[in-house]
Amino acid sequence: MVGTRMKRRVAIVGAGMTLFRRRMLETGKELSFEATKMALDSAGLTLNDVDSVVSGSAPDAFDGVHMKGEYLLDGMGAIGKPYQRVYVGGGTGVFTPAAGWWNVASGFSDVCLCVAEEKMSPLHPHPQYAFWSIFDQILERPLGVTLLWIFSLEMRRYMHKYGIKEEEIATVAVKNKGNAIDHPCSQLASKITVDDVMNSEPICWPVKRLDVSPPSDGAATVILASEKVAKKLTDQPVWLDGIGWTLDSTHWTNRDLAYPEYVEKAARMAYKMAGIKNPRKEIDIAEVYDPFDYKELHHMEGLQLAGKGEAAKMAVEGITQRDGELPVCPSGGLLGVGNPIAAAGMMKICEIFWQLRGEAGKRQVKKDARTGLAQAWGDLMQVGTVCVMRS
């Protein structure tokens, strides 16, 4: 019921995702359909039960389709429904359920489908070329800037400021690609070693091939419901208790890249909403955005899960392993499962959903996880999006 300024509790009641692969033969509409059908089936719902749809998908340039949110909406089940596409670059996948949250919490909807999709493969000769167009036409494009270039700057700065070694960072790639072996949708699951990472092809020093996640196609969907509806549908609703997002200045060249302040602010917004005062103690499990291995560490610090410059130590000590004190990326993350930009963030939401319900199979973490977090990042190293979930 709209208009009474209420904040209703919102739960995730179903989830689904496709395989993540370098090139899927399905169209973006079909990928969306597969993930959404799976989510609806898992919750015992049909489109008739859905009040609204939110979609998340990153650059239209991948598909070469203008207003691609419109193009995709039939595959997302949105015909005849209130439909909105939200878009914050790489942060989109975790922002999509946040948008679902406000559709339901506001009273505008009782059941909201949140569909994240990405099809990067259409872009030739390589999806990375889409990222050429994210840069300022006058000040940056003439430099031939790429994402790999600017992230290597960030990685270098982070390593330099806190004295972190490449080998320490490489342990994250080893962990996540290994974790991904147990994820049925994973694209790049493999048992590798730190030496493998160190010997892999240099892309843009210090970034090497095995430090980076791949371009991918895929889709993932969650279904959000109001408390009343959620309790009717399932004994195990996963409450979306906190959402947060923050965007930093366009002028990334003027910022100290060593610390993601915008991730901290996004996290604090979500923690405040969820009533979390000591994240390091209260967060049991975290899906932290890992398009590059150093990013998992960088973001853990922004999320207040590690002190500044201290995440590497936690990784090396095994604290972030599945059987560790604070499992990070038990799914295998972007490094292992794949990185279809928006769908990758949503994959993390799905993972926390399944983990908090004890449905993560071989990936299930050892500890009794009750409170989980998913985080994504993107733009010009600029945006943090965070969701806090509870069983």
Place this chain on the structure above:
Amino acid sequence: MPLKIGVIGAGYAGFDSMTPGLSTRELMFEAASRAYEDAGINPRKDVQSFICCTEDFWEGISITDEYMPDQLGAVLRPLCTVSSDGLVGVATACMHIASGLADVAVVESHSKMSDVVNPSEIVSLGFDPTYTRHLDVDPNFVAGLEMSRFLKETKTRRESCATVAVKNRKNALLNPRGVYGANLTKEEVLNSHNGMAPLSELEISMPSDASIVLVLASAEKARKLAKSRTVWINGIGWSSDTPWIEDRDLSRAAYAEQSAWRAYKMAGVRSPASYFDLAEVDDTYAFKELQHLEALKLAPKGKAGRMVDAGSFDQDGRLPVNTSGGSLGVGHLIEATGLHKMLEAVLQLRGEAGRLQIPKARKALVQSWRGIPTGSGAVAVLGVN
């Protein structure tokens, strides 16, 4: 129960066929500065959410939210892109406020179409890449098809569409924002270049540049800040028909019917045809104004054409429609179209519409459509105490 979310500030910049002296970001900065001054707020302290409505291909940049924060005062604040018309951005702001996420939310959208060297190709890139894009025709053909079907199904006279074009271009002459104000005759409109028959060139809105910023607030906050000038959003709805042009019933604007149904329900509007004092509805193509008026139940089916010919929708008519001049008169503002319509309605309801002022304007309808090739749109019901 009415939504009762307040519009406490409005600002804009541009409104010209081209704005070479200002970059997009400078246009936004000017619009935002004016909106914040109008609302009496400091964006660094008083705003909890910033929402921008943009599409990458119009901006010539991927991930356009990257380029939004600084000029809006949103650095290190929650800002996001909603890839839709500005009215859906307004709906998003309403959901932020209604859910308690924000007390004050800012919505921005803009058009810098003068920077776009190949607008027709960009629209074509919105077509289905497998089934439609290869046709390699001026995308306005979709409007031509739709107009043909609409005229047939509703038995609307072709000439009535020309009346819309004449009305809106003439209205724009009194609007300081009326980029394309002109005194046309129906004959001139009907005889203009006929590439997409039955649609003629003077029935197609031309692009213009502008940035528009609205500041929304909860009722509580609005009462503290804006006192008597608040315009209330009492109902809002948005909807999407199928993206497949081939599957659509081209005689109807289903998105407008569905959006209106939701907005009217929320606002408690039972007899739309007699409820409103003014309406700003989409007129991207002249016939769309008539189609939308019928979809919104502001005119009975098949009657909008006769009503516009009779002067019912003139500024001094029974229900002034697009007194601002609409997109035909002010210029098409792509994603900012819905925000422009809200701006004009807000000015009317505040009594600040100058030569355009409709006396005793208390209740307004605002409607937008995302344009070809979409079947998406939104509706808002506005009112003052």
